[in-house]
Amino acid sequence: MTDAKGTAARMEMAKKKVLKHIKVDLDKCIGCRACEMACSAFHARPRFSSTNPARSRIRVVIDEKNDMYVPIRAGDYTPAECTGRHKYTINGKEYNECSFCGVSCPSRDYFLEPDSGLPLKCDMCEEDPTLEEPWCVQVCRCDCLTFAEEEDDREDQPEKRDEMEIGLESLILKHGLDKVLDMVARMSSKG
Numbered sequence: 001m002t003d004a005k006g007t008a009a010r011m012e013m014a015k016k017k018v019l020k021h022i023k024v025d026l027d028k029c030i031g032c033r034a035c036e037m038a039c040s041a042f043h044a045r046p047r048f049s050s051t052n053p054a055r056s057r058i059r060v061v062i063d064e065k066n067d068m069y070v071p072i073r074a075g076d077y078t079p080a081e082c083t084g085r086h087k088y089t090i091n092g093k094e095y096n097e098c099s100f101c102g103v104s105c106p107s108r109d110y111f112l113e114p115d116s117g118l119p120l121k122c123d124m125c126e127e128d129p130t131l132e133e134p135w136c137v138q139v140c141r142c143d144c145l146t147f148a149e150e151e152d153d154r155e156d157q158p159e160k161r162d163e164m165e166i167g168l169e170s171l172i173l174k175h176g177l178d179k180v181l182d183m184v185a186r187m188s189s190k191g
């Protein structure tokens with residue numbers, strides 16, 4: 001391969017997105033909540049300065065009907081509960097409609113930063129240099145959580161929205177644009 005062709009191939013590889021997954025084996029979860037503690041500590045500022053499961057981007061939901069622990073990671077934010085929810089039946093047992101849902105929504109107090117009320121979202125512990133495995137996976141001693149990566153072959157991916165944009169949108173939906181603009185003006189006048 002010529003140098004120019006080699007460079008083009010490397011650039012093509014670098015352009016390909018890697019999809020990161022955390023696989024969950026519900027049979028192995030013992031509900032120890034180590035994943036919640038680790039996630040909140042990793043996202044504390046300064047890092048690892050505190051632990052508070054309420055700030056975690058993974059929460060262990062207890063499915064009361066089935067006496068089962070369901071670790072779920074925070075996904076997208078929505079201002080309203082969904083309608084027409086799913087009911088799951090697995091091995092003859094029926095599961096609560098929200099048991100497997102990672103959406104940050106008003107149906108429960110999960111995935112909302114307790115002080116600011118801003119939605120939290122799992123960021124796969126992304127930092128530079130990249131962690132070998134996200135923290136929740138590293139601390140899960142029961143192998144309930146396992147990490148996997150694969151190349152994303154899908155084309156025309158929608159642009160990813162960052163945490164600040166999602167947070168601002170949630171504040172505007174909750175309080176209205178005028179109030180948020182007033183607040184920003186007040187804060188900037190304080191310097």
Ligand code: SF4
Pocket residue numbers: 028029030031032033034035036060069071139140141142143144145
């Ligand atoms: S650390 Fe693992 S076993 Fe413990 S609650 Fe989290 S997922 Fe379950």
Ligand code: SF4
Pocket residue numbers: 078080081082083085086097098101102103105106107
């Ligand atoms: S948590 Fe429940 S109500 Fe909210 S979006 Fe998910 S399934 Fe719907």
Ligand code: SF4
Pocket residue numbers: 038039042056057058073074121122123124125134135136137
């Ligand atoms: S991958 Fe990282 S950010 Fe996501 S839930 Fe696990 S510890 Fe939290």
